[in-house]
Amino acid sequence: MSQPAIELVGVEKSFGPVRANRDIHLKVEKGTIHGIIGENGAGKSTLMSILYGFYQADSGQILVNGREVKIRDSQAAIGLGIGMVHQHFMLVEPFTVLENVMLGVEGGALLGPGRRAARAELRRLEEEYDLRVDPDAVVGELPVGLQQRVEILKALYRGAEVLILDEPTGVLTPDEADHLFRILARLRAEGKTILLITHKLREIMAITDTVSVMRQGEMVASRRTAETGVEELAELMVGRRVLLRVEKGAAAPGAVRLAVEDVGLVDARGVSLLGSVSFEVRAGEIVGIAGVSGNGQSELLEVISGIRSPTRGRVMLAGADATGRDPARMRDSRLAHVPEDRHRAGLVTRFEARENVMLGYQRAPEYGAGALIDRAALLSITRQHMEDFDVRPPDPYLKAANFSGGNQQKIVLAREIERDPDVLLVGQPTRGVDVGAIEAIHRRLIALRDAGKAILLVSVELDEIRALSDRVLVMCGGAIVGEVSPDAPEGEIGLMMSGVAGDAA
Numbered sequence: 001m002s003q004p005a006i007e008l009v010g011v012e013k014s015f016g017p018v019r020a021n022r023d024i025h026l027k028v029e030k031g032t033i034h035g036i037i038g039e040n041g042a043g044k045s046t047l048m049s050i051l052y053g054f055y056q057a058d059s060g061q062i063l064v065n066g067r068e069v070k071i072r073d074s075q076a077a078i079g080l081g082i083g084m085v086h087q088h089f090m091l092v093e094p095f096t097v098l099e100n101v102m103l104g105v106e107g108g109a110l111l112g113p114g115r116r117a118a119r120a121e122l123r124r125l126e127e128e129y130d131l132r133v134d135p136d137a138v139v140g141e142l143p144v145g146l147q148q149r150v151e152i153l154k155a156l157y158r159g160a161e162v163l164i165l166d167e168p169t170g171v172l173t174p175d176e177a178d179h180l181f182r183i184l185a186r187l188r189a190e191g192k193t194i195l196l197i198t199h200k201l202r203e204i205m206a207i208t209d210t211v212s213v214m215r216q217g218e219m220v221a222s223r224r225t226a227e228t229g230v231e232e233l234a235e236l237m238v239g240r241r242v243l244l245r246v247e248k249g250a251a252a253p254g255a256v257r258l259a260v261e262d263v264g265l266v267d268a269r270g271v272s273l274l275g276s277v278s279f280e281v282r283a284g285e286i287v288g289i290a291g292v293s294g295n296g297q298s299e300l301l302e303v304i305s306g307i308r309s310p311t312r313g314r315v316m317l318a319g320a321d322a323t324g325r326d327p328a329r330m331r332d333s334r335l336a337h338v339p340e341d342r343h344r345a346g347l348v349t350r351f352e353a354r355e356n357v358m359l360g361y362q363r364a365p366e367y368g369a370g371a372l373i374d375r376a377a378l379l380s381i382t383r384q385h386m387e388d389f390d391v392r393p394p395d396p397y398l399k400a401a402n403f404s405g406g407n408q409q410k411i412v413l414a415r416e417i418e419r420d421p422d423v424l425l426v427g428q429p430t431r432g433v434d435v436g437a438i439e440a441i442h443r444r445l446i447a448l449r450d451a452g453k454a455i456l457l458v459s460v461e462l463d464e465i466r467a468l469s470d471r472v473l474v475m476c477g478g479a480i481v482g483e484v485s486p487d488a489p490e491g492e493i494g495l496m497m498s499g500v501a502g503d504a505a
Ligand SMILES: Nc1ncnc2c1ncn2[C@@H]1O[C@H](COP(=O)(O)OP(=O)(O)OP(=O)(O)O)[C@@H](O)[C@H]1O
Pocket: 015, 018, 019, 020, 038, 039, 040, 041, 042, 043, 044, 045, 046, 047, 392, 393, 402, 403, 404, 405, 406, 407, 432
Protein backbone atom coordinates (compact mmCIF):
# COMPACT_ATOMS: atom_id res chain seq x y z
CA MET A 1 0.00 0.00 0.00
CA SER A 2 1.24 3.54 -0.69
CA GLN A 3 2.13 5.97 2.08
CA PRO A 4 -0.82 7.59 3.84
CA ALA A 5 -1.59 11.08 2.53
CA ILE A 6 -1.48 12.31 6.12
CA GLU A 7 -0.23 10.67 9.27
CA LEU A 8 -0.34 12.13 12.76
CA VAL A 9 1.82 10.66 15.49
CA GLY A 10 1.27 11.59 19.12
CA VAL A 11 -0.08 15.08 18.42
CA GLU A 12 -0.84 17.15 21.53
CA LYS A 13 -2.40 20.58 21.91
CA SER A 14 -3.57 22.40 25.03
CA PHE A 15 -5.24 25.76 25.56
CA GLY A 16 -4.32 26.63 29.12
CA PRO A 17 -5.79 23.84 31.22
CA VAL A 18 -7.86 22.38 28.33
CA ARG A 19 -6.15 19.44 26.59
CA ALA A 20 -7.89 19.82 23.25
CA ASN A 21 -5.84 17.08 21.52
CA ARG A 22 -4.16 14.27 23.45
CA ASP A 23 -1.69 11.87 21.89
CA ILE A 24 -3.51 11.75 18.56
CA HIS A 25 -2.57 8.99 16.12
CA LEU A 26 -4.29 9.04 12.74
CA LYS A 27 -3.62 7.70 9.25
CA VAL A 28 -5.53 9.09 6.30
CA GLU A 29 -5.15 6.97 3.16
CA LYS A 30 -4.73 8.62 -0.22
CA GLY A 31 -7.79 8.85 -2.45
CA THR A 32 -10.28 8.27 0.37
CA ILE A 33 -12.93 10.27 2.15
CA HIS A 34 -12.13 10.08 5.84
CA GLY A 35 -14.76 11.26 8.32
CA ILE A 36 -13.90 12.74 11.71
CA ILE A 37 -16.69 12.75 14.25
CA GLY A 38 -16.94 13.53 17.95
CA GLU A 39 -18.90 15.38 20.55
CA ASN A 40 -18.87 19.17 20.74
CA GLY A 41 -15.52 20.21 22.08
CA ALA A 42 -13.94 16.80 21.36
CA GLY A 43 -11.10 18.57 19.54
CA LYS A 44 -11.91 18.03 15.86
CA SER A 45 -11.56 21.63 14.71
CA THR A 46 -8.37 22.04 16.74
CA LEU A 47 -6.82 19.01 15.05
CA MET A 48 -7.75 20.23 11.60
CA SER A 49 -6.43 23.71 12.45
CA ILE A 50 -3.09 22.11 13.34
CA LEU A 51 -3.03 20.38 9.97
CA TYR A 52 -3.80 23.64 8.25
CA GLY A 53 -1.10 25.52 10.15
CA PHE A 54 -3.52 27.73 12.01
CA TYR A 55 -2.36 26.31 15.35
CA GLN A 56 0.97 24.73 16.23
CA ALA A 57 0.91 21.38 18.02
CA ASP A 58 2.65 21.40 21.40
CA SER A 59 4.29 18.07 20.49
CA GLY A 60 3.98 15.15 18.08
CA GLN A 61 4.71 14.65 14.40
CA ILE A 62 2.88 15.33 11.16
CA LEU A 63 3.78 13.29 8.07
CA VAL A 64 2.62 14.21 4.59
CA ASN A 65 3.14 11.43 2.03
CA GLY A 66 5.42 9.72 4.53
CA ARG A 67 7.68 12.72 5.07
CA GLU A 68 7.78 14.58 8.38
CA VAL A 69 6.82 18.23 8.00
CA LYS A 70 6.39 21.36 10.10
CA ILE A 71 3.30 23.37 9.23
CA ARG A 72 3.94 26.85 10.60
CA ASP A 73 1.10 28.68 8.87
CA SER A 74 -1.56 28.20 6.24
CA GLN A 75 0.87 29.15 3.45
CA ALA A 76 3.02 26.21 4.51
CA ALA A 77 -0.06 23.95 4.53
CA ILE A 78 -0.98 25.10 1.02
CA GLY A 79 2.61 24.50 -0.07
CA LEU A 80 2.22 20.92 1.14
CA GLY A 81 -1.00 20.51 -0.83
CA ILE A 82 -3.38 20.82 2.12
CA GLY A 83 -6.46 22.99 1.56
CA MET A 84 -9.27 23.91 3.91
CA VAL A 85 -12.90 24.82 3.32
CA HIS A 86 -13.91 26.78 6.38
CA GLN A 87 -17.20 26.63 8.30
CA HIS A 88 -17.46 30.39 7.96
CA PHE A 89 -16.19 31.19 4.51
CA MET A 90 -13.08 33.31 4.14
CA LEU A 91 -14.05 34.98 0.86
CA VAL A 92 -13.93 38.64 -0.11
CA GLU A 93 -17.57 39.36 -0.86
CA PRO A 94 -17.31 42.40 -3.17
CA PHE A 95 -14.81 40.54 -5.40
CA THR A 96 -15.68 38.22 -8.26
CA VAL A 97 -15.22 34.47 -8.20
CA LEU A 98 -12.11 34.72 -10.38
CA GLU A 99 -10.59 37.43 -8.19
CA ASN A 100 -11.25 35.42 -5.04
CA VAL A 101 -9.65 32.34 -6.52
CA MET A 102 -6.57 34.34 -7.61
CA LEU A 103 -6.23 36.32 -4.41
CA GLY A 104 -3.04 35.70 -2.48
CA VAL A 105 -1.46 33.55 -5.17
CA GLU A 106 1.81 34.71 -6.72
CA GLY A 107 1.62 38.24 -5.40
CA GLY A 108 -2.07 38.48 -6.21
CA ALA A 109 -1.85 40.61 -9.38
CA LEU A 110 -5.48 40.57 -10.44
CA LEU A 111 -4.96 42.20 -13.86
CA GLY A 112 -2.88 41.47 -16.95
CA PRO A 113 -1.96 38.17 -18.57
CA GLY A 114 -2.09 36.38 -15.21
CA ARG A 115 -5.80 36.96 -15.15
CA ARG A 116 -6.33 35.27 -18.51
CA ALA A 117 -4.27 32.28 -17.47
CA ALA A 118 -6.14 32.08 -14.17
CA ARG A 119 -9.46 32.18 -16.00
CA ALA A 120 -8.40 29.28 -18.21
CA GLU A 121 -7.20 27.27 -15.20
CA LEU A 122 -10.42 28.01 -13.31
CA ARG A 123 -12.45 26.80 -16.29
CA ARG A 124 -10.40 23.60 -16.44
CA LEU A 125 -10.97 22.93 -12.70
CA GLU A 126 -14.68 23.65 -13.01
CA GLU A 127 -14.97 21.12 -15.80
CA GLU A 128 -12.77 18.47 -14.28
CA TYR A 129 -14.65 18.44 -10.98
CA ASP A 130 -18.12 19.55 -12.10
CA LEU A 131 -17.84 22.64 -9.92
CA ARG A 132 -19.64 25.13 -12.07
CA VAL A 133 -19.79 28.82 -11.07
CA ASP A 134 -19.74 31.99 -13.16
CA PRO A 135 -16.16 33.35 -12.82
CA ASP A 136 -17.42 36.94 -13.11
CA ALA A 137 -20.17 36.66 -10.50
CA VAL A 138 -19.71 38.80 -7.40
CA VAL A 139 -19.17 36.38 -4.51
CA GLY A 140 -21.35 38.29 -2.03
CA GLU A 141 -24.33 37.86 -4.37
CA LEU A 142 -24.01 34.08 -4.66
CA PRO A 143 -26.04 31.66 -2.52
CA VAL A 144 -24.02 29.86 0.17
CA GLY A 145 -23.88 26.61 -1.79
CA LEU A 146 -22.05 28.37 -4.62
CA GLN A 147 -19.82 30.33 -2.24
CA GLN A 148 -18.73 27.01 -0.85
CA ARG A 149 -17.88 25.84 -4.36
CA VAL A 150 -15.69 28.93 -4.72
CA GLU A 151 -13.86 27.95 -1.52
CA ILE A 152 -13.26 24.48 -2.93
CA LEU A 153 -12.09 25.90 -6.26
CA LYS A 154 -9.77 28.25 -4.43
CA ALA A 155 -8.15 25.32 -2.63
CA LEU A 156 -7.84 23.29 -5.85
CA TYR A 157 -6.38 26.29 -7.67
CA ARG A 158 -3.65 26.35 -5.05
CA GLY A 159 -2.88 22.72 -5.81
CA ALA A 160 -4.63 21.05 -2.87
CA GLU A 161 -4.29 17.27 -2.83
CA VAL A 162 -5.87 16.98 0.61
CA LEU A 163 -9.05 18.94 1.32
CA ILE A 164 -10.34 19.52 4.83
CA LEU A 165 -14.04 20.34 5.12
CA ASP A 166 -15.33 21.42 8.53
CA GLU A 167 -19.09 20.83 8.79
CA PRO A 168 -19.69 21.73 5.16
CA THR A 169 -23.39 20.94 5.04
CA GLY A 170 -24.48 22.99 8.07
CA VAL A 171 -25.42 25.91 5.85
CA LEU A 172 -26.62 23.98 2.80
CA THR A 173 -30.07 22.98 1.60
CA PRO A 174 -30.55 19.21 1.08
CA ASP A 175 -30.11 19.65 -2.69
CA GLU A 176 -26.91 21.64 -2.25
CA ALA A 177 -25.62 19.00 0.18
CA ASP A 178 -26.31 16.25 -2.38
CA HIS A 179 -24.45 18.23 -5.00
CA LEU A 180 -21.51 18.72 -2.64
CA PHE A 181 -21.34 14.96 -2.05
CA ARG A 182 -21.25 14.34 -5.78
CA ILE A 183 -18.35 16.79 -6.02
CA LEU A 184 -16.52 15.06 -3.17
CA ALA A 185 -16.99 11.66 -4.82
CA ARG A 186 -15.61 13.14 -8.03
CA LEU A 187 -12.60 14.57 -6.20
CA ARG A 188 -11.93 11.16 -4.66
CA ALA A 189 -12.20 9.51 -8.07
CA GLU A 190 -9.51 11.92 -9.27
CA GLY A 191 -7.24 10.80 -6.45
CA LYS A 192 -7.78 13.64 -3.98
CA THR A 193 -8.00 12.90 -0.27
CA ILE A 194 -10.77 14.39 1.81
CA LEU A 195 -11.09 14.93 5.53
CA LEU A 196 -14.70 15.58 6.46
CA ILE A 197 -15.83 16.81 9.87
CA THR A 198 -19.55 16.46 10.42
CA HIS A 199 -22.09 15.81 13.14
CA LYS A 200 -24.44 14.11 10.73
CA LEU A 201 -23.91 10.40 11.01
CA ARG A 202 -26.08 9.81 7.98
CA GLU A 203 -23.57 11.79 5.92
CA ILE A 204 -20.73 9.73 7.35
CA MET A 205 -22.50 6.54 6.31
CA ALA A 206 -23.36 7.90 2.87
CA ILE A 207 -20.05 9.29 1.73
CA THR A 208 -17.00 8.24 3.76
CA ASP A 209 -14.70 5.23 3.38
CA THR A 210 -13.28 5.41 6.89
CA VAL A 211 -14.41 7.20 10.02
CA SER A 212 -12.42 8.17 13.10
CA VAL A 213 -14.01 9.10 16.39
CA MET A 214 -12.75 11.68 18.89
CA ARG A 215 -13.81 11.97 22.48
CA GLN A 216 -12.53 14.52 25.00
CA GLY A 217 -9.40 15.26 23.03
CA GLU A 218 -8.54 11.65 22.23
CA MET A 219 -8.89 9.57 19.10
CA VAL A 220 -10.89 6.66 20.48
CA ALA A 221 -11.68 4.55 17.40
CA SER A 222 -11.39 4.20 13.64
CA ARG A 223 -13.71 2.06 11.56
CA ARG A 224 -14.23 1.17 7.94
CA THR A 225 -17.56 2.83 7.25
CA ALA A 226 -18.94 -0.34 5.64
CA GLU A 227 -18.31 -2.21 8.88
CA THR A 228 -20.13 0.13 11.28
CA GLY A 229 -23.48 1.88 11.71
CA VAL A 230 -24.99 5.01 13.25
CA GLU A 231 -25.76 3.34 16.59
CA GLU A 232 -22.20 2.17 17.13
CA LEU A 233 -20.74 5.51 16.02
CA ALA A 234 -23.05 7.47 18.32
CA GLU A 235 -22.05 5.28 21.23
CA LEU A 236 -18.34 5.60 20.44
CA MET A 237 -18.70 9.39 20.33
CA VAL A 238 -20.53 9.86 23.57
CA GLY A 239 -19.32 6.86 25.55
CA ARG A 240 -22.85 5.62 26.24
CA ARG A 241 -25.87 4.48 24.29
CA VAL A 242 -27.65 7.40 22.66
CA LEU A 243 -31.31 7.62 21.80
CA LEU A 244 -31.30 8.86 18.24
CA ARG A 245 -34.99 9.57 18.53
CA VAL A 246 -36.41 10.69 21.88
CA GLU A 247 -39.77 9.14 22.85
CA LYS A 248 -42.61 11.53 23.43
CA GLY A 249 -46.18 10.94 24.52
CA ALA A 250 -49.24 12.57 22.98
CA ALA A 251 -49.58 16.33 23.39
CA ALA A 252 -52.36 17.81 25.50
CA PRO A 253 -52.82 21.22 23.88
CA GLY A 254 -54.48 23.93 25.94
CA ALA A 255 -55.28 27.58 25.25
CA VAL A 256 -53.91 29.41 22.21
CA ARG A 257 -50.73 31.24 23.28
CA LEU A 258 -49.49 32.49 19.93
CA ALA A 259 -51.64 33.36 16.95
CA VAL A 260 -50.23 34.62 13.68
CA GLU A 261 -53.02 36.25 11.68
CA ASP A 262 -52.68 36.92 7.96
CA VAL A 263 -49.09 38.13 8.34
CA GLY A 264 -47.38 39.52 5.26
CA LEU A 265 -43.94 41.03 4.83
CA VAL A 266 -42.67 42.99 1.85
CA ASP A 267 -39.07 44.22 1.83
CA ALA A 268 -37.76 47.66 0.85
CA ARG A 269 -37.39 46.58 -2.78
CA GLY A 270 -41.03 45.50 -2.91
CA VAL A 271 -40.27 41.77 -2.80
CA SER A 272 -42.84 39.73 -0.91
CA LEU A 273 -41.10 37.58 1.73
CA LEU A 274 -44.18 36.41 3.57
CA GLY A 275 -47.66 36.28 2.12
CA SER A 276 -50.71 35.82 4.30
CA VAL A 277 -49.35 33.46 6.94
CA SER A 278 -51.83 32.33 9.59
CA PHE A 279 -51.55 29.65 12.29
CA GLU A 280 -51.85 29.09 16.02
CA VAL A 281 -49.66 27.49 18.64
CA ARG A 282 -51.32 26.27 21.82
CA ALA A 283 -49.94 25.74 25.30
CA GLY A 284 -48.49 22.24 25.53
CA GLU A 285 -47.73 21.63 21.87
CA ILE A 286 -44.80 21.82 19.53
CA VAL A 287 -45.63 23.11 16.08
CA GLY A 288 -42.84 22.47 13.59
CA ILE A 289 -42.21 24.49 10.45
CA ALA A 290 -40.65 22.34 7.77
CA GLY A 291 -39.13 23.89 4.69
CA VAL A 292 -36.06 24.29 2.57
CA SER A 293 -34.14 27.21 4.04
CA GLY A 294 -34.86 30.55 2.43
CA ASN A 295 -38.61 30.03 2.11
CA GLY A 296 -39.66 32.61 4.69
CA GLN A 297 -39.01 30.70 7.91
CA SER A 298 -36.33 33.11 9.09
CA GLU A 299 -38.50 36.14 8.30
CA LEU A 300 -41.41 34.54 10.13
CA LEU A 301 -39.32 34.12 13.29
CA GLU A 302 -38.09 37.70 12.93
CA VAL A 303 -41.63 39.05 12.70
CA ILE A 304 -42.93 37.04 15.66
CA SER A 305 -39.94 37.90 17.85
CA GLY A 306 -40.25 41.62 17.08
CA ILE A 307 -37.02 42.00 15.10
CA ARG A 308 -39.06 43.08 12.04
CA SER A 309 -42.51 44.57 11.80
CA PRO A 310 -44.91 42.84 9.42
CA THR A 311 -46.29 44.81 6.50
CA ARG A 312 -49.67 43.29 7.13
CA GLY A 313 -51.48 41.17 9.71
CA ARG A 314 -51.17 40.63 13.46
CA VAL A 315 -49.11 38.70 15.99
CA MET A 316 -51.22 37.83 19.03
CA LEU A 317 -49.73 36.69 22.35
CA ALA A 318 -52.19 35.15 24.82
CA GLY A 319 -55.04 36.91 23.04
CA ALA A 320 -53.46 40.38 23.10
CA ASP A 321 -52.20 42.18 20.01
CA ALA A 322 -48.39 42.23 20.19
CA THR A 323 -47.71 43.28 16.58
CA GLY A 324 -44.73 45.59 16.24
CA ARG A 325 -43.46 45.23 19.82
CA ASP A 326 -39.67 45.30 19.86
CA PRO A 327 -37.73 42.21 21.01
CA ALA A 328 -37.27 43.55 24.56
CA ARG A 329 -41.01 44.05 24.95
CA MET A 330 -41.68 40.67 23.39
CA ARG A 331 -39.39 39.15 26.02
CA ASP A 332 -41.29 41.07 28.71
CA SER A 333 -44.44 39.45 27.27
CA ARG A 334 -42.89 36.04 28.07
CA LEU A 335 -41.81 35.17 24.56
CA ALA A 336 -38.30 33.74 24.20
CA HIS A 337 -36.37 33.33 20.98
CA VAL A 338 -33.47 31.04 20.15
CA PRO A 339 -32.30 32.60 16.88
CA GLU A 340 -31.26 30.48 13.93
CA ASP A 341 -27.86 32.04 13.50
CA ARG A 342 -26.10 32.05 16.84
CA HIS A 343 -23.15 34.05 15.51
CA ARG A 344 -25.14 36.89 14.08
CA ALA A 345 -28.05 37.08 16.48
CA GLY A 346 -27.51 34.81 19.47
CA LEU A 347 -24.13 35.64 20.92
CA VAL A 348 -21.51 38.34 21.10
CA THR A 349 -18.51 36.10 20.57
CA ARG A 350 -15.95 38.51 22.05
CA PHE A 351 -17.96 38.64 25.30
CA GLU A 352 -17.46 36.12 28.07
CA ALA A 353 -19.98 33.35 28.65
CA ARG A 354 -21.45 35.13 31.68
CA GLU A 355 -21.99 38.34 29.71
CA ASN A 356 -23.76 36.36 27.03
CA VAL A 357 -25.99 34.74 29.63
CA MET A 358 -27.28 38.21 30.46
CA LEU A 359 -27.64 39.39 26.86
CA GLY A 360 -31.09 40.86 26.28
CA TYR A 361 -32.02 40.35 29.93
CA GLN A 362 -29.82 43.02 31.54
CA ARG A 363 -32.85 44.61 33.16
CA ALA A 364 -34.05 41.39 34.77
CA PRO A 365 -34.55 41.65 38.56
CA GLU A 366 -32.17 38.78 39.36
CA TYR A 367 -29.24 40.77 37.96
CA GLY A 368 -30.01 43.76 40.17
CA ALA A 369 -32.41 45.55 37.78
CA GLY A 370 -30.57 48.82 38.31
CA ALA A 371 -27.48 50.47 36.90
CA LEU A 372 -25.19 48.05 38.72
CA ILE A 373 -25.13 44.41 37.76
CA ASP A 374 -25.18 41.92 40.63
CA ARG A 375 -22.04 40.05 39.58
CA ALA A 376 -22.33 37.29 42.16
CA ALA A 377 -25.88 36.51 40.98
CA LEU A 378 -24.80 36.54 37.35
CA LEU A 379 -21.96 34.16 38.10
CA SER A 380 -24.13 31.70 39.97
CA ILE A 381 -26.82 31.80 37.26
CA THR A 382 -24.17 31.22 34.59
CA ARG A 383 -22.79 28.26 36.54
CA GLN A 384 -26.29 26.85 36.89
CA HIS A 385 -26.94 27.17 33.14
CA MET A 386 -23.65 25.50 32.39
CA GLU A 387 -24.44 22.61 34.68
CA ASP A 388 -28.01 22.17 33.40
CA PHE A 389 -26.90 22.13 29.77
CA ASP A 390 -23.58 20.37 30.25
CA VAL A 391 -21.64 23.25 28.71
CA ARG A 392 -17.98 22.32 28.31
CA PRO A 393 -15.75 23.67 29.68
CA PRO A 394 -18.00 25.07 32.47
CA ASP A 395 -16.01 28.30 32.61
CA PRO A 396 -18.13 31.46 32.99
CA TYR A 397 -15.16 33.70 32.12
CA LEU A 398 -14.26 32.06 28.80
CA LYS A 399 -15.05 34.17 25.74
CA ALA A 400 -17.95 32.81 23.70
CA ALA A 401 -15.65 32.57 20.66
CA ASN A 402 -13.50 30.00 22.46
CA PHE A 403 -16.28 27.52 23.05
CA SER A 404 -16.87 24.93 20.37
CA GLY A 405 -19.88 25.53 18.12
CA GLY A 406 -22.18 23.11 19.92
CA ASN A 407 -21.31 24.54 23.31
CA GLN A 408 -22.05 28.05 22.05
CA GLN A 409 -25.47 26.81 21.02
CA LYS A 410 -26.07 25.35 24.47
CA ILE A 411 -25.29 28.74 26.04
CA VAL A 412 -27.93 30.45 23.90
CA LEU A 413 -30.49 27.73 24.52
CA ALA A 414 -29.92 27.83 28.27
CA ARG A 415 -30.37 31.60 28.36
CA GLU A 416 -33.69 31.51 26.53
CA ILE A 417 -35.14 28.33 27.98
CA GLU A 418 -34.30 28.95 31.61
CA ARG A 419 -36.36 32.15 31.62
CA ASP A 420 -39.48 30.03 31.81
CA PRO A 421 -41.22 31.65 28.83
CA ASP A 422 -44.83 30.92 27.81
CA VAL A 423 -43.99 30.95 24.13
CA LEU A 424 -40.69 29.69 22.82
CA LEU A 425 -39.48 30.27 19.27
CA VAL A 426 -36.64 27.95 18.38
CA GLY A 427 -34.68 28.21 15.15
CA GLN A 428 -32.32 25.36 14.17
CA PRO A 429 -31.81 24.31 17.82
CA THR A 430 -29.28 21.59 17.08
CA ARG A 431 -27.29 23.02 14.19
CA GLY A 432 -23.68 21.97 14.77
CA VAL A 433 -24.63 20.07 17.93
CA ASP A 434 -23.45 16.50 18.62
CA VAL A 435 -25.76 13.50 18.96
CA GLY A 436 -25.56 13.33 22.74
CA ALA A 437 -26.41 17.01 23.09
CA ILE A 438 -29.20 16.67 20.50
CA GLU A 439 -30.77 14.01 22.68
CA ALA A 440 -30.50 16.32 25.74
CA ILE A 441 -31.92 19.33 23.88
CA HIS A 442 -34.79 17.31 22.42
CA ARG A 443 -35.67 15.93 25.85
CA ARG A 444 -35.65 19.46 27.22
CA LEU A 445 -37.96 20.79 24.51
CA ILE A 446 -40.39 17.93 25.06
CA ALA A 447 -40.32 18.52 28.84
CA LEU A 448 -41.10 22.19 28.20
CA ARG A 449 -44.02 21.19 26.02
CA ASP A 450 -45.26 18.83 28.74
CA ALA A 451 -44.97 21.71 31.22
CA GLY A 452 -47.45 23.65 29.08
CA LYS A 453 -45.21 25.84 26.95
CA ALA A 454 -46.20 26.73 23.40
CA ILE A 455 -43.26 25.96 21.13
CA LEU A 456 -42.71 26.98 17.53
CA LEU A 457 -39.83 25.04 16.01
CA VAL A 458 -38.11 25.96 12.76
CA SER A 459 -35.55 23.52 11.44
CA VAL A 460 -34.19 22.54 8.07
CA GLU A 461 -33.61 19.03 9.48
CA LEU A 462 -36.71 17.12 8.56
CA ASP A 463 -35.77 14.35 11.00
CA GLU A 464 -35.77 16.87 13.80
CA ILE A 465 -39.13 18.35 12.78
CA ARG A 466 -40.70 14.91 12.63
CA ALA A 467 -39.18 13.75 15.92
CA LEU A 468 -40.30 16.75 17.96
CA SER A 469 -43.44 18.23 16.42
CA ASP A 470 -47.03 17.46 17.28
CA ARG A 471 -48.16 19.21 14.11
CA VAL A 472 -46.08 20.11 11.06
CA LEU A 473 -46.68 23.16 8.88
CA VAL A 474 -44.85 23.17 5.58
CA MET A 475 -43.54 26.47 4.22
CA CYS A 476 -42.65 27.20 0.63
CA GLY A 477 -42.24 30.53 -1.11
CA GLY A 478 -43.14 32.57 1.98
CA ALA A 479 -46.46 30.79 2.53
CA ILE A 480 -47.74 27.86 4.56
CA VAL A 481 -48.59 25.33 1.87
CA GLY A 482 -50.10 22.70 4.11
CA GLU A 483 -50.28 20.96 7.46
CA VAL A 484 -49.26 17.33 7.92
CA SER A 485 -48.87 14.85 10.71
CA PRO A 486 -45.27 14.32 11.85
CA ASP A 487 -45.75 10.65 10.92
CA ALA A 488 -46.43 11.50 7.27
CA PRO A 489 -43.86 9.89 4.96
CA GLU A 490 -40.71 11.91 4.46
CA GLY A 491 -41.24 11.90 0.69
CA GLU A 492 -44.68 13.46 1.04
CA ILE A 493 -43.38 16.29 3.23
CA GLY A 494 -40.39 16.72 0.90
CA LEU A 495 -42.66 17.18 -2.10
CA MET A 496 -44.66 19.85 -0.27
CA MET A 497 -41.43 21.58 0.74
CA SER A 498 -40.39 21.80 -2.88
CA GLY A 499 -43.72 23.35 -3.78
CA VAL A 500 -44.86 20.38 -5.88
CA ALA A 501 -47.70 19.32 -3.61
CA GLY A 502 -49.75 21.08 -0.97
CA ASP A 503 -53.28 21.68 0.09
CA ALA A 504 -53.64 25.30 1.02
CA ALA A 505 -51.41 27.52 -1.07
N1 LIG B 1 -8.48 29.35 21.04
C1 LIG B 1 -8.93 28.62 22.08
N2 LIG B 1 -8.74 29.02 23.35
C2 LIG B 1 -9.16 28.28 24.40
N3 LIG B 1 -9.81 27.10 24.28
C3 LIG B 1 -10.03 26.65 23.03
C4 LIG B 1 -9.64 27.39 21.87
N4 LIG B 1 -10.01 26.69 20.77
C5 LIG B 1 -10.62 25.57 21.21
N5 LIG B 1 -10.64 25.55 22.59
C6 LIG B 1 -11.17 24.45 23.42
O1 LIG B 1 -10.61 23.23 22.95
C7 LIG B 1 -11.57 22.18 23.01
C8 LIG B 1 -11.72 21.55 21.63
O2 LIG B 1 -12.42 22.47 20.77
P1 LIG B 1 -12.73 22.18 19.24
O3 LIG B 1 -13.29 23.43 18.66
O4 LIG B 1 -11.52 21.61 18.61
O5 LIG B 1 -13.87 21.08 19.35
P2 LIG B 1 -14.78 20.44 18.20
O6 LIG B 1 -14.66 18.97 18.36
O7 LIG B 1 -14.39 21.00 16.89
O8 LIG B 1 -16.23 20.91 18.64
P3 LIG B 1 -17.59 21.28 17.80
O9 LIG B 1 -18.10 20.00 17.27
O10 LIG B 1 -18.52 21.83 18.83
O11 LIG B 1 -17.20 22.28 16.74
C9 LIG B 1 -12.84 22.79 23.55
O12 LIG B 1 -12.89 22.55 24.94
C10 LIG B 1 -12.67 24.27 23.27
O13 LIG B 1 -13.41 25.04 24.19
